[in-house]
Structures are given as structure tokens and as C-alpha cells.
Amino acid sequence: MSDDTSALRPATPPTTALRPETLAVHPPQVRITGSTPLGVPLHQGHVFAFDSADAMADAFHSPDTFLYSRLGNPTVRALEDAVTRLEGGTAALSFASGMGAINGVLLGLLSSGSHVVAQRCLYGGTYAVLTDLAERWGVEVTHVSGTDPEELRRALRPETRLLHLETIANPTTRVADLPAMIAVAAEAGVPSVVDNTFASPLLCRPIEFGADVVVHSATKYLAGHADVLGGIAVFKDAELYARIRHYAVEQGAITDPFAAWLTLRGLQTLPLRIERQSASALDLAGRLAAHPAVAAVRHPALAGHPDHAVAERLLPRGGGGVVSFDLAGGREAGRTFIEAVRVASLTASLGDVKTLVMHPASTSHRQLDAAALDAAGIGPGTVRMSTGIEHVEDLWADLEQALEQAAKVS
Numbered sequence: 001m002s003d004d005t006s007a008l009r010p011a012t013p014p015t016t017a018l019r020p021e022t023l024a025v026h027p028p029q030v031r032i033t034g035s036t037p038l039g040v041p042l043h044q045g046h047v048f049a050f051d052s053a054d055a056m057a058d059a060f061h062s063p064d065t066f067l068y069s070r071l072g073n074p075t076v077r078a079l080e081d082a083v084t085r086l087e088g089g090t091a092a093l094s095f096a097s098g099m100g101a102i103n104g105v106l107l108g109l110l111s112s113g114s115h116v117v118a119q120r121c122l123y124g125g126t127y128a129v130l131t132d133l134a135e136r137w138g139v140e141v142t143h144v145s146g147t148d149p150e151e152l153r154r155a156l157r158p159e160t161r162l163l164h165l166e167t168i169a170n171p172t173t174r175v176a177d178l179p180a181m182i183a184v185a186a187e188a189g190v191p192s193v194v195d196n197t198f199a200s201p202l203l204c205r206p207i208e209f210g211a212d213v214v215v216h217s218a219t220k221y222l223a224g225h226a227d228v229l230g231g232i233a234v235f236k237d238a239e240l241y242a243r244i245r246h247y248a249v250e251q252g253a254i255t256d257p258f259a260a261w262l263t264l265r266g267l268q269t270l271p272l273r274i275e276r277q278s279a280s281a282l283d284l285a286g287r288l289a290a291h292p293a294v295a296a297v298r299h300p301a302l303a304g305h306p307d308h309a310v311a312e313r314l315l316p317r318g319g320g321g322v323v324s325f326d327l328a329g330g331r332e333a334g335r336t337f338i339e340a341v342r343v344a345s346l347t348a349s350l351g352d353v354k355t356l357v358m359h360p361a362s363t364s365h366r367q368l369d370a371a372a373l374d375a376a377g378i379g380p381g382t383v384r385m386s387t388g389i390e391h392v393e394d395l396w397a398d399l400e401q402a403l404e405q406a407a408k409v410s
């Protein structure tokens with residue numbers, strides 16, 4: 001056993017040999033000089049040690065010195081910096097999940113009596129948290145379409161504290177007119193928050209259109225491999241970042257370093273995945289539209305989509321991997337279809353390397369009656385598909401055999 005203890009605190013190496021009980025809890029630390037790890041190192045540690053009391057005191061005020069992982073961690077910071085650059089922002093805050101990021105931003109900006117304007121067609125969790133805030137904390141919420149700036153102008157009030165939009169809405173794939181909507185909010189001094197989960201920064205960078213905050217469920221496209229939950233909020237300016245960070249650090253819904261590390265690993269192939277997913281989604285959307293068992297298909301890059309013109313302006317690099325389509329046979333056909341696919345998986349998520357399908361009317365939205373489904377833009381036979389990176393011909397063969405089985409029950 002070595003009694004070289006110089007690795008404990010390089011500045012002040014102990015002079016006496018330490019006993020095994022002490023050595024066991026102080027393994028030597030490898031300090032790298034002269035080279036850089038090519039992969040981002042996983043700093044799983046939650047706390048950082050200092051060589052002097054002054055250095056530790058300074059760390060309480062310096063966001064660039066790591067002290068305690070709830071306040072900042074090098075692996076988590078690497079993820080925040082990577083997504084900041086992709087979104088063209090100033091700084092980012094990483095959270096334990098997409099909902100963690102959305103709650104961090106909402107609660108950081110709102111107080112009781114605040115008013116929020118949000119898109120009508122929203123991610124279910126966001127809709128639910130806004131409803132809770134309204135019922136329990138006296139925050140008032142007005143829902144608008146996302147494509148009508150005049151409707152937004154009428155909805156704004158002196159106490160409006162934020163506008164919440166989604167680049168591509170779920171499962172309708174409606175595209176919000178970000179520049180027009182954000183401009184109206186900005187005129188009134190209201191910050192805009194855009195959930196860019198469905199588009200990713202490869203297809204749309206909302207900060208270029210004036211958004212103040214971009215949020216993501218990193219669980220979906222950013223990480224992309226069905227093995228991690230995460231969320232991130234990217235800020236256009238440092239002042240808002242500092243305000244929300246202050247609250248987020250107290251809230252504590254931060255990212256575990258391993259989750260950040262997995263997300264960073266996924267992020268490196270994001271451009272390749274998004275390119276393939278968008279191209280395959282559009283290809284399959286075209287084939288679905290021509291199939292007799294399919295009544296309607298929605299993908300932002302498909303001609304005939306209600307927001308096709310907006311999508312051409314906002315999403316010139318592709319309409320994303322999500323396609324939704326209505327089976328002519330209605331609810332039974334939808335249910336049969338999702339049970340008949342073999343390459344695609346029946347699951348609730350999206351943005352994965354694997355193709356995922358779901359049928360809202362018989363799963364996530366089964367409590368809704370026909371009128372409520374209709375109001376949410378969901379038909380009884382609507383299927384949502386999140387296109388993966390498999391070979392497009394294998395995907396089409398799978399969809400085709402499932403469509404044939406669905407046609408038999410209708």
C-alpha cells in the first residue's frame with residue numbers, strides 16, 4: 001500500500017502516513033494536465049472541495065466555480081452550454097425533466113394574481129400545471145390559438161406575465177406563428193416562452209424570432225434513446241436567466257450528472273437523427289395520405305397542412321419526426337392498428353431512435369367523450385407516430401400490414 005498521500009490536497013500534502021481506514025475514503029485523484037478527455041467526463045460528485053477558506057467563500061458568488069451540485073455541476077454545465085449554443089441563447093438551466101423546466105420557468109416568472117396567455121393545444125402536463133396554478137394560486141390563464149396575433153392582442157392584460165407557445169403542437173402538429181405572436185407579446189413587455197421539444201434547435205431556433213425562453217423536454221429528441229428524463233430552459237438574456245436560476249436553485253428540480261451525461265451523448269447525433277426522422281416522416285406521411293384506410297394525414301411539411309405556409313417560413317429544414325393521421329375506421333381501427341405494428345412500439349413518448357405509435361382515443365385521452373376529443377383536435381381514429389431512424393422501407397412495410405389489419409375491423 002502506498003503511503004503517498006499527496007493526492008489528498010495537492011497544496012498541503014500530509015507528512016504522516018495515513019491508516020487504511022483513512023486511505024479507503026481518500027482514494028488518489030487523477031488530475032489531468034497536458035491533454036483533454038475527448039468525451040465529456042461524468043462528474044457525478046455532488047460537492048467540491050477547496051484549498052482555502054477564501055476560495056470557498058468566493059465560490060458562493062461565482063457561477064463559474066463549482067461548490068455544490070444543486071447550484072452547478074461541470075457535466076450539467078457542459079450540457080447547458082451545448083444546448084445554449086444550439087439554440088443561440090445566452091445561458092441555460094438544466095432540470096430533472098421537461099416538466100421540471102416548465103415549472104421552473106412558470107413559477108420563476110409568476111406570482112399570485114398574474115395572468116398567463118397560453119396556446120390552446122398544449123402538452124398535457126403543461127395544460128394541467130396551468131390549470132392547477134389557476135385553481136390553487138390565483139393565476140389566471142387565457143388560451144389562444146397560436147396563429148392569430150389579434151386574438152393574442154385582445155387577451156393581453158396589464159397583469160399578463162408570460163406567453164407560452166409550442167413550436168409544433170401535440171398531436172395536431174399545428175405550427176405556432178412564433179414571429180407574429182412573440183412580436184405582439186414583446187410590444188406589451190410580456191416575455192415569451194416557447195416549448196421547442198417537437199422541433200429541436202436543428203429545425204427551429206425560437207430565440208431568432210424573439211423568444212425570451214426556450215424550453216425542452218430533453219427526454220425526447222435531445223437525448224433521443226429512451227434512457228433518460230431531462231429538461232432544459234435556454235434564455236435569450238442574462239437577466240432573466242439569473243432571475244429564474246435564483247428560483248430554480250431553491251426549487252431543486254435539477255439534473256443528475258449522469259442524466260446530463262447521457263443527454264450530452266445523445267445530443268452529438270441530434271443533427272443526423274433529426275434529418276433522417278424528418279425525411280422519413282414526410283415520406284411516410286405522403287404514402288399514408290394515398291392509402292385507402294387513412295382519412296387524413298398531418299405533417300407540417302406536407303402540402304395541405306393548415307399551417308403549411310407558416311411551416312415553410314419557420315421550419316425550412318424539415319417538419320420534424322411526428323406525423324398524425326386519422327384511420328377511416330375510427331376508434332376500433334386505431335386500437336387494432338397500434339396493436340398490429342411490429343417494428344414500431346406502442347408507447348407514450350416521442351423523439352426516440354425507435355419509431356413509436358400511440359392512439360390517444362383508446363389510451364392517453366380515453367376519458368374524453370367525442371365532443372371533448374374534437375375540441376382537443378383529436379379524432380376517434382387519430383394515431384400519432386414519432387418516426388425513428390430505422391430504414392424507411394421497413395417502417396412502411398410495418399405500417400402497411402397494420403393498416404390492412406385495421407381496415408378489416410372497420
Ligand SMILES: *Cc1c(COP(=O)(O)O)cnc(C)c1O
Pocket residue numbers: 097098099100123125166170195197198216217218219220229230231
Ligand atoms: C414530454 C413533453 C414535455 C414534458 O417532458 P418530461 O420530460 O416528460 O417532463 C413537455 N413538453 C412537450 C412538448 C413534451 O412532449
